[in-house]
Amino acid sequence: MEEKKKFVWADSLRVAATVAVITVHASASIPPLFGQVPQSIWWTANIIDCLARFCVPVFVMLSGALLLRNYSSTAVFFRKRFLRIVFPFLFWSLIYSLLQLSVKTSRLWHMSIAEYLSFFWKQLAEDTISYHFWYIYMIMGLYILIPFIGGLVRSASDHLLLGFTGIWFLLIFCIDFLGTDTEIYDVLRYLGYLPLGYYLGKKDLNKNTRLVSLLFIVLGLLITTIGTFWLSNQRGTFDAAFYGYTSPNILLFSVGVFMLFRCSGWRLSNQAGSFINQYSYGIYLVHVLVLSQVKLPWLNSYPLIGIPLTVIFCLAASGTVILLVNKLPGGKYVSG
Secondary structure, eight states, X not given: OHHHHTTHHHHHHHHHHHHHHHHHHHHTTSGGGTTTSOHHHHHHHHHHHHHTTTHHHHHHHHHHHXXXXXXXXXXXXXXXXXXXXXXXXXXXXXXXXXXXXIIIIOGGXXXXXXXXXXXXXXXXXXXXXXGGGHHHHHHHHHHHHHHHHHHHHHHSOHHHHHHHHHHHHHHHXXXXXXXXXXXXXXXXXXXXXXXXXXXXXXXXXXXXXXXXXXXXXXXXXHHHHHHHHHHHHHHTSOOOGGGOTTSHHHHHHHHHHHHHHHHHTOOOOSHHHHHHHHTHHHHHHHHHHHHTTOOOTTTTTOHHHHHHHHHHHHHHHHXXXXXXXXXXXXXXXXXX
């Protein structure tokens, strides 16, 4: 019980990251319209998008902080983690795939069961079912590594952990110029966030750390927002280089957010937050399906209002879907 109390901040941080990832996807349609929409609309969407860019790094750092700290047998770890991930993922992959074929193309009605299963397996193998599922492939790859690197991380000194993180970051920063984009590379690309999360999760932080974390957040946001505008303006078209989840500015921003929640010790104080925390994975899986059906007319014209309203609606609708699925027989195994 005492061990759980030490990590109450992680619940609030998970909720914030869940809201942030929906915000990224809700605002994603406007920044690429650089030069095609009024500056005020573009800047509003750019700032909102940048404010949410900590989502993926923080999710991975949370995994490092919570899963690397204790040892459990490899078999127990895989059974607990992969069953919780794989069953919901396969279920919602099936839903997305069926809807794509039946609603968007009508191909489903002309396929035999064998043909569909072959098609579905190909989609899974090529990660073509939904754009946000890349994260599931990446996190499963990281989970495979956790039992093997856990002992090394726990026995390493703080200097060694920071040294490894620095080397990882420099390698990723260099390799990014090669344009490599594969599931295996995604695993390596985000690997350094695990020991970094472990280090920040166990480090003694105090109230003075808030100043450092706020400095990181402000610097990260300024570099991301202004840098994106500068690059896009130079090219004459939208350039998302500063949006990258392993870019220096997003790394700085994400570390700042993580530290701020950690040293502040914020706790969940309402049922809505507790629900989002408990079903964050399920909400992540289903939210793109909900977003695809949300067409608020004022999203692109008034992003300051449209994006938050879209996020709230999507969050509420996704949570409702997960709650209903959870109440079905066996639903708890696929709701996430």
